[in-house]
Amino acid sequence: MTRLSSQMLAVLPADVIRPNYDRSQVKPGVVHLGIGAFHRAHQAVLFDDALNAGDLRWGITAASLRSPAVRNQMVPQDGHYTMLVRDGGSEQARIIGAVQDVIVAPRAPQALIAAMAAPDTHIVTLTITEKGYKLDPATGALIEDDAQLAADLLSLEQPQTAPGYIVAALARRKAAGLPPFTAISCDNLPHNGTRLRNAVLALARRHDAALAEWIAAEGAFPETMVDRIVPATTPDDIAALTMRLGVEDQAMVKTEPFIQWVIEDDFCGPRPDFGAGVQITAAVAPWEEAKLRLLNGAHSGIAYLGGLAAIDYVHDVLALPEARIFVETLWDEAETTLSPPAELDVAAYRRELMARFDNPTLRHRTHQIAIDGSQKLPQRLLATIAARIEAGQGIDALSLAVAAWIRWQVGHDDLGNLHVVDDPLAVPIAAMLGAAATTQDRVTAILAFDAVVPPALGANLLFRDTLVRWLTILETYGARAALETFRPN
Structure with a gap:
């Protein structure tokens, strides 16, 4: 079958939206680290909007920090790809042309550094997931015993981490008399800009104190919040x-x-005149907190409880009335911990979230959301629980979500179907749970694991007792029974 390409755009069906700009005139103003489905459905689309509006400075040079899979998908297609927007029975196809090249970083590290150091590059964006920052979730410090980071601490000739590439590229820009670029984290981390800045400065100081001072004085690491549901593409999707x-x-x-x-x-430095979908603000934290604790917190609870119940898709989990009650109660608990901006109507946001979760055409898999739980729980659930405890409030729904994550670690659902626990801490977690004789012992082990659970929260008796209660129900009767047992406070 002929692949999508620049040449084939003219023969596509008339209802397919195409780029309206001359790609040969586009300059590569953005480098993106960690190209995957989310970037292609989110930031790349918004830069494509800027190109369509006539500002041709915002082409994207993308990089995979691991495998060549995405490069092999995109380069034969001249960087073009289709974004399908699905809502109920409707579907709109749009060709995105913003991505001009895809570099496989392990194969061409110097090419990636050169792209980031080029005079036309003004912005570097990242979607590398929580684990890609090489920061301890509890302390925010560099994980120096990480093999890739350890290599970057020794030399940045061939970086192996995203912070390593940023430091190497900024060093080259400084030497060439160029200003730094704006580095924008697009991952679901609280204070993601500050975390990225801290990681970059800590690594830079180990190599060149003057470079670190220059980055601190001249660079920019804005906080951001990103939101769009992007399910994994399946072979059936491609065939259709x-x-x-x-x-x-x-x-x-x-x-x-x-x-x-x-x-x-x-x-x-320069930025696009962003249109719909982008909001420039003085304070991101309230938006970020609401999204992490409402959307992402509920998503994690749905993923682990639904996955344990052998339910594949988010909308099918929410077809259970007891699951909807659980989600609404989790939101009730989380909402009391928020300080929403004036522009955010939390009640309307919750209604919109439920409608998005209910969209059956997305087919968002619970197993996809369940990936990397140890990296996600601190900001999605544990911080909310800590805030509720400090305020003397209950934590029943939030704790059920955490208990379901613990149960997920056994590697099979309630029907005995095996699943891979895709998580950077899966091995040590499995070892500690495997060594525990009782439910209480398993909870005690998890609460003592400060790579995930902050020590003060791990020592809290209310949290421990609530986890033991829910994990006992999950282990004895299963996730559906836990949901059926659940009652709002």
Whole structure:
């Protein structure tokens, strides 16, 4: 089958939206680290909007920090791919042309550094997941015994981490008399800009104190919040799109109509005149907190409880009335810990979230959301629990979500179906749970694991007792029974 490409755009069906700009005139103003489905359905679309509006400075040079899989999908297609926006029975196909090249960093580290150090590059964005920052979730310090980071601490000739590439590129820019770029984290981390800045400065100081001072004085690491649901693409999705387009698109993404990018007004160079979907603000933290504790916290609870109940998709979990009660109660608990901005109507936001979760055409898999739970729980659930405890409030729904995460670590659902626990801490967690004789012992082991649970929270008796109660029900009767047992406070 012929692949999607620049040449094939003219033969696509008339209802497919195409780029309206001359790609040969586009300059590569953005380098993106960690290209995956989320970037292709989110930031790349918004930069494509800027190109369509006539500002041709915002082409994207993308990089995979691991495998060549995405490069092999995109480069034969001249960087083009289809974004399918699905909402109920409707579907809109749009070709995105913003990505000009994809570099496989382990194969061409100097090419990536050169792209980041180029005069036309003004912004570097990142979607590398929580574990890609090489920061201890509890302390925020560099994880110096991480093999990749240890290599970057010794030399940045061939960086192995995202902070390593940023430091190497900024060093080259400084030497060439160029200003730094604005580095924008687009991962679901609290204070993600500050964390990225701290990681970069800590690594830079180990190599060149003057470089670190220059980055601190001249660079910019704005806080951001990103929001769009992007389920994983399946072979069936690609086959169906091939039938629709008449060409094969191996890099397609599917998503929902909703898109949001809130960015702190802290740039050290040019930025696009962003349109709909982007909000520049003085304070991102309230937006970020609401998204992490409402959308992401509920998503984690749905993923682990639904996955344990052998339910594949988010909308099918929420077809259970007891699951909807659980989610609404989790939101009731989380909402009391928020300080929402004046522009955010939390009640309306909750209604919108439930409608997004209910979208059956997205087919968002619970197993996809369950990945990397140890990296996600601190900001999605544990921080909310700590705030509730400090305020003398109950933590029943939030604790059920955490108990379901613990139960997920056994590697099988309630029907005995095996699943891979895809998590950087899966091995030590499995070892500590395997050595525990009782439910209480398992809870005690997890609460003492300060790589995930802050020590003060781990020592809290209310949290321990609530976890033991829920984990006992999950281990004895299963996730569906736990949901059926659940009652709002």
